[in-house]
Amino acid sequence: EYEAAYSRAIGDGQADLKISLKKGDVGYNASYSQNVNGLADLLVGLDENGAYSTLSASKHVAEGLDAHYEARARATLGSEGRPSMSHALTLSNKLGYAQLLHGLDEKPRLKLGYEFSVHA
Numbered sequence: 001e002y003e004a005a006y007s008r009a010i011g012d013g014q015a016d017l018k019i020s021l022k023k024g025d026v027g028y029n030a031s032y033s034q035n036v037n038g039l040a041d042l043l044v045g046l047d048e049n050g051a052y053s054t055l056s057a058s059k060h061v062a063e064g065l066d067a068h069y070e071a072r073a074r075a076t077l078g079s080e081g082r083p084s085m086s087h088a089l090t091l092s093n094k095l096g097y098a099q100l101l102h103g104l105d106e107k108p109r110l111k112l113g114y115e116f117s118v119h120a
Contacts, residue, residue, distance in 0.1 A: 001020075001021065001023075002020065002021040003018070003019070004018070004019050004020075005017065005018045006018075010032070011034070012034055012035070013032055013034030013035075013042075014032070014033050014034070015030075015031070015032045016029070016030070016031050016032075016033075017029070017030050018030075026048070027047070027048050028046075028047060028048055029048075030045060030047075031045030031046075032044055032045070039057055040055055040056060040057035041054075041055070041056050042054070042055050043055075049076060049077075050074055050076040050081075051074070051075050051077075052072070052073065052074040052075075053072070053074075054071070054072050054073075055069075055071045056069065056070040056071075057070075064094060065091065065092070065093050066091070066092050066093070067092075068090045069087070070088050071085070071086070071087040072084075072086050072087070073085040082104075084103065084104060084105075085104045086102065086103035086104070087103075088100065088101045088102075094115070095115065096112065096113050096114035097111075097114075097115075098110065098112055099111040099112075099113075
């Protein structure tokens with residue numbers, strides 16, 4: 001078995017390369033991540049399964065209310081599999097959250113949740 005990794009700052013971001021050999025199978029992952037103008041975090045990469053990306057951003061909206069957005073995408077190499085994409089918007093406060101989710105092969109849905117603390 002063999003594993004190697006290399007990381008380097010490029011511009012305002014970070015490039016990472018990982019290569020492995022396990023049980024005769026070669027694995028690799030090359031990625032680049034960057035915070036874009038202090039607004040969002042971006043990650044793009046390529047691994048043995050295909051190309052992928054993630055974009056996420058958080059913002060304080062008002063007193064006690066925060067918003068978080070995340071989008072993910074993946075495309076396989078060759079003709080195997082279908083591309084996937086999903087995104088979610090979450091609004092939260094100290095009592096709970098509301099999350100709107102949607103993906104390529106699914107209908108939009110709303111998740112509601114709450115938070116509580118138990119002191120023993």
